[in-house]
Amino acid sequence: MVKIRTTHQKNFIKNPNPEITCILLYGPDRGLISEYALALAKTVIDDLSDPFRVVNIIGTDLKNDPTRLTDESKAIALGGGRRLIRVRNASDSITKLISTHLEICNKDDALIILECGELGPRSSLRKLFEKSKIAASIACYGDNTQDLPEVINETLSVHGLRPTKEAMTYLVSNLGLDRSITRSELEKLSIYMGAPGSVELTDVMATINDNAAMVMDDITLAVGCGDKTMLDKALSRTFMVGTHPIQVLRATARHFLRLHETTGLIKSGKSPEMAMKSLKPPVIFMQVTSFKNQLQSWPKKNISDALDLLITAEMDCKTTNAPVKAICWRTLMRITQLVKH
Numbered sequence: 001m002v003k004i005r006t007t008h009q010k011n012f013i014k015n016p017n018p019e020i021t022c023i024l025l026y027g028p029d030r031g032l033i034s035e036y037a038l039a040l041a042k043t044v045i046d047d048l049s050d051p052f053r054v055v056n057i058i059g060t061d062l063k064n065d066p067t068r069l070t071d072e073s074k075a076i077a078l079g080g081g082r083r084l085i086r087v088r089n090a091s092d093s094i095t096k097l098i099s100t101h102l103e104i105c106n107k108d109d110a111l112i113i114l115e116c117g118e119l120g121p122r123s124s125l126r127k128l129f130e131k132s133k134i135a136a137s138i139a140c141y142g143d144n145t146q147d148l149p150e151v152i153n154e155t156l157s158v159h160g161l162r163p164t165k166e167a168m169t170y171l172v173s174n175l176g177l178d179r180s181i182t183r184s185e186l187e188k189l190s191i192y193m194g195a196p197g198s199v200e201l202t203d204v205m206a207t208i209n210d211n212a213a214m215v216m217d218d219i220t221l222a223v224g225c226g227d228k229t230m231l232d233k234a235l236s237r238t239f240m241v242g243t244h245p246i247q248v249l250r251a252t253a254r255h256f257l258r259l260h261e262t263t264g265l266i267k268s269g270k271s272p273e274m275a276m277k278s279l280k281p282p283v284i285f286m287q288v289t290s291f292k293n294q295l296q297s298w299p300k301k302n303i304s305d306a307l308d309l310l311i312t313a314e315m316d317c318k319t320t321n322a323p324v325k326a327i328c329w330r331t332l333m334r335i336t337q338l339v340k341h
Helices: 006-014 030-042 059-064 068-074 092-104 124-131 148-157 165-174 179-193 201-207 211-225 228-240 245-267 272-278 285-297 300-319 324-336
Strands: 022-026 054-058 084-088 111-115 135-139 161-163 197-199
Touching: 006 030, 006 135, 022 030, 022 092, 022 124, 030 084, 030 111, 030 179, 054 059, 054 068, 059 068, 059 084, 059 092, 068 084, 068 092, 092 124, 124 135, 148 161, 148 165, 148 179, 161 165, 161 179, 165 201, 179 197, 179 201, 211 228, 211 245, 211 285, 211 324, 228 245, 228 324, 245 272, 245 285, 245 300, 245 324, 272 285, 300 324
Parallel strands: 022 111, 022 135, 054 084, 084 111, 161 197
Antiparallel strands: none
């Protein structure tokens, strides 16, 4: 079975094809991988603590016991019911034994869920799942600005909360890099609110931890100012703490979308100061001077060119085998050359 496209993922997670015996979850969003794995597991069994029907395995352990996966998948559970096998930290090192298992398994065997980190297009494990008729692969990247509002509304509505347009804009700007962090921050907001009702911008600004956005500040500042030395140092620090390049690209894209919107407001007759205040959320005090300077350094065409480069870079990260950090670094360095001095 081919990989499950983003637009079909939700339906598949809720109601997986019964012919599928093995599912691969991979990508930089660990929280989304865990959420999808749990949802898929629940389609097989409600009680994930049942020792007779649920088996948890670490991927590296299978290398030392290559027949275990097939043995477990064909075992009959005490009391009946389909069994579930979760393989965490899977990698290309177990591709061969997974391939052997797929040759002899059938739809009545246990459902196997493999949870991985990032796998490139040439990954042997990823290729195996994308070509198999009885296996499926799902890429788990951070929520984008189109999907994130649904996640936010879904989480807050459970508590009877409705974010205003301004509050939603702020939430979308500061969340989305990791699904588990997003859920955690929204639960914290729900506790802060205490009762059902409308969530205002002041509420989310008082509770949402925007450290993820702050980590990107030096990068977006360096790109916007055309400072290659500062950018190089900021990227090194960001990658050192494990930030995924796609997260960096998306944060930079959000910054240029704000520049694009502000430029349009200025063209319609607003002053730079009024245009910046019109943004939702508005430019924070400590960034006003830098943002205003960038408005003078970035003609609208150059901003559009930068956004095109960022979109292309994200697609390259997902569809080519080139090192994703190199794609990110090269793209941002190229954008610094678009600054009008």
